[in-house]
Amino acid sequence: MQKSKNLPVACIGKLSQKALSLYSLGLEWDKLSIIRYNPLWPVLYEAESNRILSKLSPWLEKLEHVGSTAVLNMSAKPIIDIIGTVSSVKSIYS
Numbered sequence: 001m002q003k004s005k006n007l008p009v010a011c012i013g014k015l016s017q018k019a020l021s022l023y024s025l026g027l028e029w030d031k032l033s034i035i036r037y038n039p040l041w042p043v044l045y046e047a048e049s050n051r052i053l054s055k056l057s058p059w060l061e062k063l064e065h066v067g068s069t070a071v072l073n074m075s076a077k078p079i080i081d082i083i084g085t086v087s088s089v090k091s092i093y094s
Contacts (some may be wrong), residue, residue: 034075041069045080052082061085 045065052063067081068074 033077035078036075037073038069038078041076041078041080045070045082048080049082052084056084059086061087 009030033044049063050063052058061084063082063084065080066083067079068076069078
């Protein structure tokens with residue numbers, strides 16, 4: 001898992017649920033929004049990936065921050081895209 005080079009990972013634990021909720025991880029159904037790069041996107045990825053790993057780590061090999069919010073200084077839709085890999089699909093069902 002790649003760590004953010006812009007903001008220390010230690011910041012993640014300091015963000016309250018209210019602070020995290022101020023930064024949308026999605027969009028309204030009928031709206032399209034491209035916004036300037038937000039330096040909190042890597043922090044939000046780290047927070048969400050830690051949450052995912054806490055539940056699915058036995059099956060996941062790794063998680064990656066992908067998509068436009070993963071590109072430093074690029075404007076993007078404010079959606080944090082995360083992809084995970086498993087060593088074997090069979091391991092998920094066993």
